[in-house]
Amino acid sequence: MDKVELPEHPIFHVVTEAAAALGTDAYVIGGFVRDLVLKRPSKDIDIVCVGDGIALAAMVAQNLPHKPKVSVFKNFGTAMLRADEWEVEFVGARKESYREHSRKPEVELGSLDDDLKRRDFTINALGISLNKQNYGELIDEFGGVKDMKRKLIRTPLEPGITFSDDPLRMMRAIRFASQLKFDIDPDTFDAITENKERIRIVSQERITDELNKIILSPTPSYGFKLLFVSGLLQLIFPKMTELHGVETINGNSHKDNFYHTLQVLDNVAEVSDDLWLRWSAIMHDIAKPDTKRYSPKVGWTFHGHEDRGARMVPKLFKDLKLPLNEHMKFVQKLVRLHLRPIALVKDTVTDSALRRLLFEAGDDVEALMALCRADITSKNDTKVKRYLQNFDKVEKRLVEVEESDKLRNFQPVITGEVIMDTFGLKPSKTVGELKEILTEAILEGKVRNEFDEAFAFLLEKGKEMGLRQGHSNN
Template sequence: MQAISLPEHRIFPIIAAAAEQLQAETYVIGGFVRDLILQRPSKDIDVVCVGDGPALAQKVAELLPEKPTVTVFKNFGTAMLCADDWEVEFVGARKESYRSHSRKPEVEAGTLTDDLNRRDFTINALGISLNKSDYGALIDQFDGLKDIRQKLIKTPLNPDITFSDDPLRMMRAVRFATQLNFDIDADTYDAISRNKERINIISKERITDELNKIILATTPSYGFKLLFHSGLLELIFPKMTALHGVETINNNSHKDNFYHTLQVLDNVAKQSNDLWLRWAAILHDIAKPDTKRYSDKVGWTFHGHEDRGARMVPKLFADLKLPLNEHMRFVQKLVKLHLRPIALVKETVTDSAVRRLLFEAGNDIDDLMVLCNADITTKDPNKVKRYLQNFKKVSQKIKQVEETDKLRNFQPVITGEIIMETFGIKPSREVGIIKESLTEAILEGHIRNEYEQAFAYMLQKGQEMGLQPVQASN
């Protein structure tokens, strides 16, 4: 029997001692074992005992000198405690049965074999004994170790039953394949395609949680391709699959915007781990199918796809149960502005155009530039070189204007309160007109955002509108 060396941490012998006192067969199981074999860091430990999991947790807490609090989840028959910065969850071995309308199983006490049978994949059905008779022995009844070595995601039992019972496992298969850079076993992947419609019984929140984990992987495009070819993506995110395909008229073809989007996503992933910047990459061209037009003069166009895409973002976030907060607004802003830096590559670009970009992008200008650089996906190395040189010029110009004018997230020094007090007026259309005019004058470079210049401009604008300063009328 093969043995596995557990990490040198006090928690394992203490759990073993507690199990010995309770005479309960006990094993470390699941993802912790998988990650230990893969030499991936993990401090989340799942412990299965043939018996009462919460009772074992209480006994472990008694044996730990600091007597940690045990949190018991009665509905699930589990308990959790923390030792140092390790989180340990305890559960009794279970067997499960499912009904067709729900992924929530009916659970009853079972043997270790029953518990391993209910695991999603062979690589997660590995255990390590904490029992005195065979401490450290590897429990591997489904050849999970072999599948780890072959980099293969495979279900322990019939994949049709596994995925029909809990359809979220189809998303998890793709997620593990993407995170670990594994292949999905052919029979397992075929079963995903056959059972894809079952995903409709899963809540959007759970689906999107798995999708976000795929997006945060090193090469997220791999997961999206698996989702796409299995048919799952069409069911969970149809707006993205609508990007797929190339249309040709009069020998003029546009690029496949689905694969372009995946390349942009991977490019961003090389530069940033920010989930929301990656979502901006996914959605930057989302409105292209709706704005696609062809004319003999210019060929294919997607005019206004950035504005329309930005307007689509709130509904897409709502549909996917993503947060409708500052993260959504960040993605919306980047989708709207993602073409703006490209327009600045011309030699004739004015400082005012750069000021406007800085004003609108604010503190997100750096993320916007990452997205725009990632948007260069041409296979022509000469074009890539030219585009990157142009963006370097744009970045330098942005830096110059930013250092001179300090326009990132700027607010005019003249506020609405100052305008109302100066002219003795109440909140009104005139106040808004003067404020907007002030902003325009600063962005155009006619005045600096300094009190004396801005106040003089305000007086002039107000008098043009027939307003007189209160002091002058007294």
């Protein structure tokens, strides 16, 4: 058998000694071995022993110099400890059997062979011996190393059974293909297609966790195309699949917004690892199917899809069990504003329009501009180049306006309290109207956001509305 050189770290030799003392065999297994062979960084080590994993973890912790704390999960028969930058999990070798309506297996103690058989893919069904008699020996019962060389995702056992038993493995197959830029074995992919309906028994949280990992892969469109062709995307994110297709009337066609969205996502992925900016790319045109109209005079339109899309974001996040917090608000904001910089590119750029964009985008203006650049997906290279050069000009002007007017996240110096004190008002519609008039005047450049100038403007507007300074007007 081939030997693998393990990293120089005391954890491996400490496990060897502890396993010998307990009269058990121990192996590094799964993803850590895969990543070691692929020369990818990995922070998680899984140790399987043919015996009591919790007892092995306790002895290893005692024998490590820093004597780490052991976290025990008795229900799962696992234990975990930290060794420097690594998280090390210990478990006894096991075999599994599944019931039809649950992806939670019935588990019993088993051999190393049983444990390797239960792994999802051949590239994860690898082990390295930590035993004195064959330390460093690679265990590869299912040709995982060969599959890595062929860049292939394949199940160790019959794929239909593998996916029916635990349908989340269908998402994991596509996730690994997307992360590693591997192909999925044809029989394995056919089994995903045949078992796709089984995904319904998996919790949305687990599905979304895998989906996020696909989104964070180097070229996320690859994972989404596999999800779409297999039929899984229609089940886990139907709103996105509605973007697919081209309609033609009187020879006029619109572009396929599904493939456009995937191109925008890939474009964003080239410049940013931010998950939520990538989600903004996925959602930016999500309302196009709902706003699509055809007119003989102008052809296809999607008027208001940015506002409709922004209103859809909270429900989509809720359905996907994504966080309903500042990340959702960020995506919502970028969906709502994604056409604004493009409009600035087309028109003569006024300071007023730039001020409004800075005011509304706030600290997310750079992210918005990254999304807008990614949204230029024409096959006409000259057109793309021209648009991107225009974006350069807009960004330069944004910097200039921001430096002179400081309008990013600005708050008018005249607050609601100042307005109420000045005119003897209580909280009311009038106070809101005056605040709005003042904000508009600052954004239009009629008034600078400085107290004396803004206050003089306030008194003038109050007078026009029949309000008197220092008097109760309620």
